[in-house]
Amino acid sequence: MIQVGFVGVGRMGANMARRLHDRGYRITAVQDRDLLVAEALAHELGCEAAPVPARVSELSEIIVTVVSDDAAMQEIFAPQSPSGLLAFANDKLFINCATITPSVHVEVEALVERHGGACLEACMASSITQARQGTLYLMCGGKPDVFARANPVLQALGSTIRYIGGAGEAAKVKALVNMVMNCNTAALAEGLGLGAALGLDLAALREVFGQTGAASRVLETDGEDMQTRAHECYFSVAHAAKDSGIALGLAKSTGLTLPLAQATYEQYVKLVASGGGHLDKSGIAELTFKGRQA
Numbered sequence: 001m002i003q004v005g006f007v008g009v010g011r012m013g014a015n016m017a018r019r020l021h022d023r024g025y026r027i028t029a030v031q032d033r034d035l036l037v038a039e040a041l042a043h044e045l046g047c048e049a050a051p052v053p054a055r056v057s058e059l060s061e062i063i064v065t066v067v068s069d070d071a072a073m074q075e076i077f078a079p080q081s082p083s084g085l086l087a088f089a090n091d092k093l094f095i096n097c098a099t100i101t102p103s104v105h106v107e108v109e110a111l112v113e114r115h116g117g118a119c120l121e122a123c124m125a126s127s128i129t130q131a132r133q134g135t136l137y138l139m140c141g142g143k144p145d146v147f148a149r150a151n152p153v154l155q156a157l158g159s160t161i162r163y164i165g166g167a168g169e170a171a172k173v174k175a176l177v178n179m180v181m182n183c184n185t186a187a188l189a190e191g192l193g194l195g196a197a198l199g200l201d202l203a204a205l206r207e208v209f210g211q212t213g214a215a216s217r218v219l220e221t222d223g224e225d226m227q228t229r230a231h232e233c234y235f236s237v238a239h240a241a242k243d244s245g246i247a248l249g250l251a252k253s254t255g256l257t258l259p260l261a262q263a264t265y266e267q268y269v270k271l272v273a274s275g276g277g278h279l280d281k282s283g284i285a286e287l288t289f290k291g292r293q294a
Contacts, residue, residue: 004027005060006081007053013066015131023156028059050084062093102168109167118146122172127234135159141170179247184218186264193288202227226285236275241268
């Protein structure tokens with residue numbers, strides 16, 4: 001039985017661990033900055049709540065990481081840290097699922113290989129429900145032989161598995177996916193906010209949007225939530241700001257200016273600054289509807 005450990009068991013990581021457990025993988029250990037979260041999941045899955053990432057790599061053949069940002073990724077893969085994943089990296093396979101700067105994925109791959117392990121980025125374009133159901137859309141970057149090695153686990157987690165190219169390439173695609181999604185979300189919020197200000201029936205307006213050129217995936221997932229202010233978090237405002245920021249950094253590196261992405265990023269940053277970082281990305285509607293607190 002293949003032994004799999006997880007570092008980062010928020011709602012995405014925890015549901016991925018549950019999915020693999022259901023598919024017959026042995027979950028050996030889980031670790032999270034929030035020890036109580038890790039302990040609860042460990043009790044549920046019958047595994048160890050590891051005190052540090054190194055313990056997860058010590059106990060596991062495959063380590064899946066689902067952390068929040070560049071700093072968290074660099075911390076768990078710190079090369080001189082006895083508590084980091086590299087302490088027991090030899091012969092291990094790391095599958096890294098966070099949306100982070102592409103260059104950090106390249107950096108981590110090099111570190112892991114120097115310590116005798118293998119590394120693959122598996123960027124997710126899906127949400128919590130898909131993680132639990134094993135229907136994630138996964139975009140993968142790394143060496144082809146590592147992708148082949150990871151494929152059985154990837155197939156258990158996702159319904160669409162795409163190999164994009166070398167390290168960092170999948171992360172570039174993921175940054176663009178989220179950049180466009182965030183722009184669509186902001187545009188939808190403005191359309192519905194203006195509709196409300198004009199006294200239109202928003203349910204009817206959403207129906208018209210869905211039958212015309214204003215249709216989008218975001219309309220399906222976020223339109224009603226924007227109208228009813230139901231911002232239970234599936235993809236947070238804070239993450240939206242981070243990911244749009246990554247895309248803008250890539251644009252800057254090529255000499256491009258992206259005014260729509262920049263404006264969207266600024267809206268999300270504004271919402272984070274006002275204390276709304278924990279809201280779902282649909283919470284950007286709080287900035288556009290009259291009478292709501294920005």
